[in-house]
Amino acid sequence: MSADPLIHARGLVKRFGDFTAVDGIDVDVTRGEAFGFLGPNGAGKSSTMRMISCVSPPTGGVLSILGMDPRRDGPRIRARLGVCPQLDNLDIELTVRENLTTYARFFGIARAEARRRADELLRFVQLAERANSKVDPLSGGMKRRLTIARALVNEPEVVLLDEPTTGLDPQARHLVWERLFRLRQQGVTLVLTTHYMDEAEQLCDRLVVMDGGRIVAEGSPRALIERYSTREVVELRFTTDDQAAYADKLAGLGERLEVLPDRILLYVGDGDGAAAEVQRRALHPASVLVRRSSLEDVFLHLTGRTLVD
């Protein structure tokens, strides 16, 4: 691992008129790392990604990518980045292979080399047999894999993925994860945004949770769970419209208790022990679920349960 971070931001700010999208964040991403930006809609993840992609000049603060200044060296930095945008922008009139070869040309890659890379990448994302088909009839998962292949056509050192599996069905998501995992093993640095907690846990070595343009937590998925949640969570459902009525009776059980409209969550170290105690107190919940704490618990704890549209 090199000493200098590939991406280095200090007090990074992005404003659109009066609106502050990114409000002074510090980020360091080192070579070979898989780094995630987590947060609800409007947290500033995409604005941050666009600044890192060198298509959005920062309003303030320090940003250095691959040791260069995006304000000055945009094209030189972008030549070494791969970008997989949130919304597909493939060329629907072109074939699957042409999508890769034409994009490779933007990087000044020779035609023969572009064709060689296209075929190799199509094998990598398992689209080789669709090479000559048009893009339009491809499924959502195939299009996303093709977009990822296109982001790899310049053999980038850093791949930026903005919500790489949003809108995909479970099979398609797992295939994308598996391919990204493979990239990571090859030493490619991955930077991604997501609001899927399982995605962040699967892919990221380290992540930051963003809310309202700021970073509210940082660490590995495991470290964040240990710090902001408990080892286990007990979910209790009572046959009543008023779950809160049971909250008092559960007092003293676990470190924290959260009342939701349909269930009560007990944050505890020992889930089975807490479940047994609930039975001993003769509370008779309709269902008891003991599970390991997840990044989702951390996320909701830090960013709240209010719906952000």
Place this chain on the structure above:
Amino acid sequence: MTAAPYVFEYHLINYRRTWRSSALSTFVLPLLTMLGFGVGVGAYVTGGVAGVPYLDWMVPGLIASTAVQTAMGESTWPVFSYFKWLRSYYAQVAAPLRVGDILGGHLAFVVFRTVVGGAAFLLIAAFFGTMHSWWALAALPVAALCGLAVATPTFAYAARIPSDSYLAILFRAGVLPMSLFSGVFFPVELLPGPLRAVAYALPLWHGVDLTRAATLGVPPDWSLTGHVAYLVLWAAGGAVLAARQFARRLVV
């Protein structure tokens, strides 16, 4: 070192996928026009215009008018779509291209399409014997200049508008009247004063006068340098506006 040629190449590859559908209109439209106006309308205008048969007089006007319409067709929905629907410009700006490369490469393709359309028209018109001079070949660079003069401001417009219904407005309120009153079908001198001033202000009349001079092998009604300079002014002014709008959309 500019990367605009790569963008031009990209548009050519895209065109290779779709050229068949446009080839029909590129050749059939001029052919129908020759038959309809030449044989039909031409039969009524027995006296000719300015000493030449009506068809020979009108064809260069149509060549310039077709160049303008091709260029504007290629600068409206495609540009709007590359921002809004296909989002291709956003894919390009993520690569090591500058806004100027993206804009310049696309404009080069629009000029290419305009010249191809102009050449097809010229060929068919020559077959009908309406070309009076080898100067007719000069109609191609004129078509390129005319195309560029309308393409750059149209790029700026298409990059600015919030919905594609504004494009239909541009054609109905801008292109159609311009095609009718720019000396394509009848001399602008027949227009009342204020309308004639509008015709002089718009780019098409300048292209029509230059093309007509070329195909008939006569000097233009107005100064050659003046025409070229005025069209260059449109192209340059439009390019400044388009570059500003493209930067506003792509680098935010």
